[in-house]
Amino acid sequence: MIPENSTVLIVGATGSIGRYAVTEALRQGYNVRALVRSQARAASLPAGVELAVGDLTRPETLDPAVHDVDAVVFTHGSSIQESDVRDVDFAGVANILAALGDDPLRIALMTAVGVTRPGVPYAAWKRLGEKLVRASGNDYTIVRPGWFDCNEPGQRKIVMRQGDTNQSGGPADGVIARDEIARVLIDSLSRDGANRKTLELAAEVGLEQEDLADTFEALLPDAQGSLDGALDKNLVSVAAESKLFRDELARLG
Known part of the structure; x- marks a missing residue:
């Protein structure tokens, strides 16, 4: 876990989840650094946020963003086009x-429910991002939220599932509010019970919990040395994955 006053980098900070994550991280007492593509894009962020101008697709721009951070929260997302999700x-x-590099830190990665569905190219690339995080050697929590903002007003009880078994491709797979997604991502940084766990996130009818420690604790950890989430099915061997993924895996050492 990381303590208050740690520096948290929010990737995708100006996006629809990232903005909530920035606010929640500040509320929980963290120093927040926001990765933005330009100063202009950061105009809507709260006061007190440190800006790091860089582009995820241009590795040479990222060193200032990651310098001396204690945690990284990935909230970025592009589209459902395979090339966009890959790139x-x-x-x-x-x-x-x-x-x-080799500096250890805490990671929270947002992907999506249904990433293990076979034959869905954009989902496969999100899943490969998860595998890189598991292979990195860092402490992490991987959060697969359901459909954003499809929940009813009284549907605020946070539910964490595993195995990615809901794969209809619609809101039946789970619904969740954007601010609750951000809360789970930021909460995971300070919960030992969230470490090295992969979960699907949804909401049921009821009040939002004041403390999620027991909810995280009840989850199974990912198997030691595995690149897959606990209870995941439709597993794919490294040898069967794309060369781009295998090259990135080798780059991690």
Whole structure:
């Protein structure tokens, strides 16, 4: 876990989840650094946020963003086009991990429910980003949220599942508010019970919990040395993955 006053880098800080993550990290007492592509894009961020101008697709711009950070929260996302997810979502994770080098830190990665569905190219690249995080040797929590903002007003009880078994491709797989996604990502940084765990995130009818420690604690950890989430199915061997992934895996050492 990381203590208050630690420096947290939010990747995708101006996005629809990233903005909530910035606010929640500040509320929890962290020093927040926001990775932004330009100063202009950061105009909507709260006062007190340190800006780091860089581009996930340009590795040479990322060193200032990762310098002396204690945690990285990935909230970035592009589209459902395979090329976009490969070049931004997956490559963004790969490039940040490469820039971090060997300095240990805590990671929270947001992907999506249904990443293990076979035959869905964009989901496969999100899953490969997860595998890089697990292979990095860092402490981490991987959060796969359901459908954003499809929950009803009284549907605020946070539910964490594993195995990625809900794969309809629609809100039946789970729904969750954006601010709750951000809260889970930031909460995971300070919870030992969240470490090295992969979860699907949804909300049920009821009040949001004041403390998620027991909810995290009840989850199974990912198997030691595995590149897959606990209870995940449709597993793919490293040898069967794309060369780009295998090259990035080798770059991690």
